[in-house]
Amino acid sequence: MSGLQNLEELSFWRCPELITFDDSIVLLGKLKILNIINCGELKYIPLLKLASLKKLTLSNLYSIKSFSPMLNEALDKLQFLEVIWCPFLKYIPPLKLTSLKTLTLSHIDRIKSLSPMLDESLDKLKILMVEYCAKIQTIPSLKLPSLEELTLSNLSSIESLSPTLDESLDKLKILEVDDCGKLQTIPSLKLPSLEELTLSNLSSIESLSPMLDESLDKLKILKVVDCAKIQTIPSLKLPSLEELTLSNLSSIESLSPTLDESLDKLKILKVVECAKIQTIPSLKLPSLEELTLSNLSSIESLSPTLDESLDKLKILKVVECAKIQTIPSLKLPSLEELTLRYLSSIESLSPMLDESLDKLKILKVVDCAKLQTIPSLKLPSLEKLRLGSLSSIQSLSPMLDESLDKLKSLKVLFCKKLQTIPSLKLPSLEKLRLGSLSSIQSLSPMLDESLDKLKSLKVLFCKKLQTIPSLKLPSLEKLRLGSLSSIQSLSPMLDESLDKLKILMVDGCENLQAIPSLKLPSLEQLWLVILFSIQSLSPMLDESLDKLKILEVHGCVNLQTIPSLKLPSLEKLTLKGLYGIKSLSPMLDESLDKLKVLNIRYCYDLCSFPHVMLPSLEILNLLYCYFLESFPPVMLPSLEILDLSYCKSLESFPRITSRSMTKLKILRLEGCEKLRNIHAINVDSLDEFDYSGCPLANNPVTDFEKAVNKLRQKYRSYIVEYDTEEVGLLMLPNMFAKDFWDQITHFATLIDPKNNKFEVLVERVNGHFAIILKVRFGKKVKCPVFNLPMQFVIDKTSVQPTFNNIVPSSLIGGKWKLFVDCCNLYEEMRMRFGAPVGGKNTALYVKVVAN
Structure with missing residues (x-):
């Protein structure tokens, strides 16, 4: 160095x-x-x-x-x-x-x-x-005159914070004590500058005395969470307190004397999962702005809680209070947001909404199973209304009979008995979503009125809906129609000109047979997904859609041909799971000069790729096109990524000339089992070259053939043995480590004695490469046996490009463990398991969808 x-x-x-x-x-x-x-x-x-x-x-x-x-x-x-x-x-x-x-x-x-x-x-x-x-076991006295933030977390042997806090920490502003299971008491806090105090998961603490006996004049935030043995909280002499959270205190029966003192500056109060609390005293909190009462299973009434006038309260949330039957009249002149959720005993919103809540902007009423009617809403400032999972509601009258002149967003979801929605006199409405309304047969008279400002309309999972009326929506920009199984035609809905519509998504309408000619001059994105009855995209695409940039056609398994695309602005085209498509003509016969991305996946019967000139194309993906036999010498001067993976019939690949693909940086030919005739490719000019799963040259002579054979060694498939009576351990000998140390990608395929194939990211365990099976609690389990041989494949678009030093030890139980332990996954990740649309198969694909 x-x-x-x-x-x-x-x-x-x-x-x-x-x-x-x-x-x-x-x-x-x-x-x-x-x-x-x-x-x-x-x-x-x-x-x-x-x-x-x-x-x-x-x-x-x-x-x-x-x-x-x-x-x-x-x-x-x-x-x-x-x-x-x-x-x-x-x-x-x-x-x-x-x-x-x-x-x-x-x-x-x-x-x-x-x-x-x-x-x-x-x-x-x-x-x-x-x-x-x-x-x-102990933390020494802290002689830290400048300390501002102290966190003590998951110290399972700590029994006391003395002498830790015996010294005066005059500048300490934040103190967090979390998950110290043996801690029984916290000494008196002589912390004159303390502003935030969090106590959580202290299972042995029985009292907050003497901790809060001292005056903490500057304390602004106090959180007491998951302290199961605390029975009372002393009177809070906290003149500066602005936020108080009491959560999961299973032994607390009353908030007296906690709230008996006047907390004049308290702005936020949250009381959550305190199962034994039966009443909350009258709140004398003149500055309170937000109140959350959640999972209070013994509370039967909000009186006397809300009897006092809370003149500054802006947000009120009442959630999962199963015994509450009525909510008193709300005298809350400043209320802006009201959430009522999982109130299983509520039958009426009277007298709660009888008072005029002139400033209320957001109202959410969700999962109130016994609620049968909602009174007329006299809410002149209401901007957002959500009604969800109201299984007893049959009508939205008289709720929507009043004019809600400022309402901008309306969502009505999972109201299975709702049969009609009245005419919407909502002059300011911009977003409307109707979902899982299983009894709705028509959108009339709801859409008969002109909703001049409506920009977004979503109608989803309304299985009995047969027709949608002509849309007189001059401002509509986004329209999604999803899983409408009874819809056979989009007429007369699209007969009107929707001049400002930019995004149209039609998905899961399995009986839709045709889409009319689209007179949509502003359309930029068109999504057609899982439309099993559609056989042709004519006359839909016969009109010129001059501004269309994105066209996605997925899972239309009976679609036979796609007409010539007169789409001068098209930048991205995706065709996925179109099993009936055999040729891309006449679709690509027109000049698509601005097309940058062309994705064609799972079009199993596609036999050929046309000789095309796509001057702007940067990415071309032709994946899982099993009957594609050759790739022609096309002119793609801007192409940077070409992926022909799993085109199992592909036998030859053209010579790359000075005019054809001069900018190519990534070439993927993985799983092209018959590919033998590859004209000379300058591997050194590529940033990535994947030739895994392709046959080796039997007698490599040229430098290119030798280079390919050398690269191919890095993509082995390993036969692995295991004893199903012992713990689930599959170990690759350490001699194979070098196969994965400097490779382009580090996937391997493990094949067990039952011929199950598991595509994995190779990881390092104690100096070896291995798979260990464990349930979510860390217990080792036997390797699963699949009677029908399966193939588990990673969706490589969502895989991290780096090694983990240790395989995660406890992610998920069950049969998938053999696969996911080696996929760079972490706790709390969500995965999607899927397969190609239609037909029977033995391949499952795994993709990470969220962290």
Whole structure:
């Protein structure tokens, strides 16, 4: 490192063979940031004489037992120190770090004490976080005169915060104590600057005395959560308190004397999951702006809670209070948002809405199963109304009989008995969504009135709806019709000219047989998805849609041909799951000069790709077109990505000439089992080349054939054996590690004795590559056996391009575990399992849809 004197940031990340550092690291005199992460074999870090270092992160170092002599006086500019996941670290020396401002200690399982680490005076330390250190029993007295934020979390052996808080921490503003199961008391808090206090998951705490006996004059936020043994909360003498949250306090029976004192500045009050509370006292809270009452299963009435006038209350939420039968008249002159949800005993909204709530802007009434009628809404300021899962409602009269002149958004969902919706006299309405209204047969007279400002209309899952009237919606920009199983025609709905419509989505209308000619001069996006009865896109596309940029046609399995596309502005075209399409003519016969992306997937019968000139095309995907035999020498001068994966009949690939595909950077030919005739490709000019699953040249002669064969070795399929009577462990011998160390991608296919194929991302477990099966609680389980051989394939559009050092240990139970343990997935991720539309198959595709 002697030649890097000007280096300012250095990261060692996933260096599995790194054991120690060269002494030349001390020559990095200008280094400001040093990260040492996932270096599992690193055992020793030398004395760091880095006079300019400001930030040091040490994470996932499984062989480090001590930081001596690494941390020393020479790091006098270090401001940020983070030590995470060092499970064998037993000792941290005294921190003589005069500039340190932030210190994080997390998942250090063998540390028993923070002495002598914190015995030195860290005069500038502002933030201290200690979490997941299971063996720490005490934290020494904190002599931290500048400390502003302290977090103590998941310290399962801590029994007391003395002497931690015995010293005066005059500048401490934020204190969080979380998940310290053995902590029984918290001492009196002498914290004159404290503004935020959070106490959560303290299962042994029985009282908040003497903690709150001192006056905390500046405290603004107090949260007490999941403290199961607390029976009462003392009177709160907190003159500056603005937010109070009491949640999951299962032993609390009353909020007296908690709220007996006048909390004149309290703005937000949340009382959640306190099952034994039967009444809430009259709220004398003159500044209250937001009130949430949720999961209070013993509450029968909101009197006397709301009997006092709460003149400044803006938001009221009453959720999952199963025994409440009525809500009193709301004398809330400033109320702007009202949510009533999961009130299973409510039969009427009278007398609650009998008073005039002149400023109410948002009203949500959801999952009130016994509610039969909603009174006339005298809400002159209402802008947003949502009615959902009201299973006893049969009519929206007299609710909508009044004119709601300012209403902009209306949602009516899952009201299974609702048969009609009255004429909407809503001159300001911009968004209308109707969903899962299983008894609705017609949208008349609802849409008979002119809704001149309506911009978005969604009608979904109304299975009995047979026709939609002509839409006189001059401002409509987005229209979605989804899962309307009784609709056979879009006439007369689209007969009117919708001059401003930009997005049209028609999906899941399985009996829709034809779509009329689209006279939509402003249309930019058109989505046609899972329309099983559609055989032709004529006359829909016969008109010129000059502004159309995106055309998506998915799962129309009986569609035979697509007419010539006269779409001069088209930029993206996707055809997916069109099993009847054999040719792309005459669709591509017209010049599509602006087309940038062409996606054709799962068009199994497509036999050929035409000779086309697409001057702007940048991405061409032809995936799973099983009968495509050849790819012609097309002129695609702008093409950067070409993917022909799993075109299993493809036998040849054209020569890339100076005129054809000069900008090509990524070429994917994965799973092209018959591909043998590939004209010379300059692999060096490509950023990515995937030839996995293709046959090897039997006698490689040319440099190209040798290069392909060499790359092909990196995409092996491994036959794996396992004993189903023992724990589920599939281990690839360590000799295969090099197959995955520098490859373009790191997918492997594991084939078990039952011929099940599992496509996985190869991960590292204790120096080996393996799959371990565990249920969500961490218990090892037997490998599943699939009687019908299955193939589990990763949707590679959503896979991270990096290794994990350790396979996640407990994600999901059941038969999928064999697959997902090796897919770079984390807890709380959502996955979608799917298969090609229509027909029978044995392949399942897995995609991450949300974190």
